[in-house]
Amino acid sequence: MNAAVIVFPGSNCDRDLAVAIREVSGRAPTMVWHGESELPAGLDLIAIPGGFSYGDYLRSGAMAARSRVMRAVVEAAGKGVPVLGVCNGFQVLTEAGLLPGALMRNAGLSFVCRPVGLKVENNQSIFTNGYAAGADITLPVAHHDGNYQADAETLERIEGDGRVALRYTGEVNGSANGIAGLFNPSGNVLGMMPHPERALEKAHGNQDGRRLFEGLLEAVA
Amino acid sequence: MKARVFVTLKPGVLDPQGRAIHHALEGLGFAGIESVRAGKLIELELAEGASDADVEAMCKKLLANTVIENFRIERH
Numbered sequence: 001m002n003a004a005v006i007v008f009p010g011s012n013c014d015r016d017l018a019v020a021i022r023e024v025s026g027r028a029p030t031m032v033w034h035g036e037s038e039l040p041a042g043l044d045l046i047a048i049p050g051g052f053s054y055g056d057y058l059r060s061g062a063m064a065a066r067s068r069v070m071r072a073v074v075e076a077a078g079k080g081v082p083v084l085g086v087c088n089g090f091q092v093l094t095e096a097g098l099l100p101g102a103l104m105r106n107a108g109l110s111f112v113c114r115p116v117g118l119k120v121e122n123n124q125s126i127f128t129n130g131y132a133a134g135a136d137i138t139l140p141v142a143h144h145d146g147n148y149q150a151d152a153e154t155l156e157r158i159e160g161d162g163r164v165a166l167r168y169t170g171e172v173n174g175s176a177n178g179i180a181g182l183f184n185p186s187g188n189v190l191g192m193m194p195h196p197e198r199a200l201e202k203a204h205g206n207q208d209g210r211r212l213f214e215g216l217l218e219a220v221a
Numbered sequence: 222m223k224a225r226v227f228v229t230l231k232p233g234v235l236d237p238q239g240r241a242i243h244h245a246l247e248g249l250g251f252a253g254i255e256s257v258r259a260g261k262l263i264e265l266e267l268a269e270g271a272s273d274a275d276v277e278a279m280c281k282k283l284l285a286n287t288v289i290e291n292f293r294i295e296r297h
Contacts, residue, residue: 059286066283095286102289105237149234149289174235 050087061091101150107174130215
């Protein structure tokens with residue numbers, strides 16, 4: 001799998017994501033710095049990592065979404081290249097307009113850092129085909145701004161179109177409809193707050209994130 | 222030339238920070254607060270010739286997330 005991981009100042013899950021991709025696909029991704037205006041040719045996956053890009057200044061993901069490399073990411077996404085945004089990456093994707101809605105401060109105001117229960121709502125995608133429909137999985141979250149909000153009309157549309165990829169099974173951060181992961185209309189962009197790359201190897205104590213990368217590999221290979 | 226941009230959450234958007242401030246004020250003994258909403262003030266020092274349309278474009282492109290926030294511009 002020919003993958004790229006985008007790196008912003010303040011990203012801190014970029015290496016974790018790179019290790020996960022290498023572990024599953026056997027090929028290390030290209031690390032692409034935020035100031036680049038071009039992406040490597042022939043990409044099968046663009047991954048936007050978690051962290052605190054630009055110190056979360058102004059709003060989480062706001063600065064990163066306007067960085068030079070994101071223009072290339074938006075263009076590639078429009079051409080159908082798979083884009084996965086995890087945690088801060090999800091925030092960047094909403095700020096860049098690739099996904100609707102916004103991720104706001106957690107309803108309880110606390111930074112939430114723990115494993116959470118999730119339901120795979122839609123497994124008919126390049127990202128989720130490795131899971132059974134309706135599968136209950138556990139993945140770690142670690143965020144302060146994971147409270148997904150969108151207006152009623154948008155929520156109705158994304159629910160009606162089956163664009164909710166993952167839903168929290170319990171209360172985590174106040175997200176509307178418990179939304180934890182969301183597809184774009186064509187299904188080649190996924191933003192998710194939980195960290196699949198932190199539940200990959202035996203040593204993690206949980207390997208529920210592995211099938212996301214394995215399913216993706218199978219879909220793009 | 223200065224511009225002040227006030228960024229506020231749209232009505233109806235839940236504001237957990239405003240609610241926490243509300244609780245803290247009540248904890249200090251201040252009564253009679255109906256609600257608290259927290260926002261941002263951004264001050265811009267502008268060169269001569271920067272138009273109102275320029276500042277509005279800045280708000281729409283970066284300073285406010287119009288999905289959840291409104292903005293108001295004051296010129297001085």
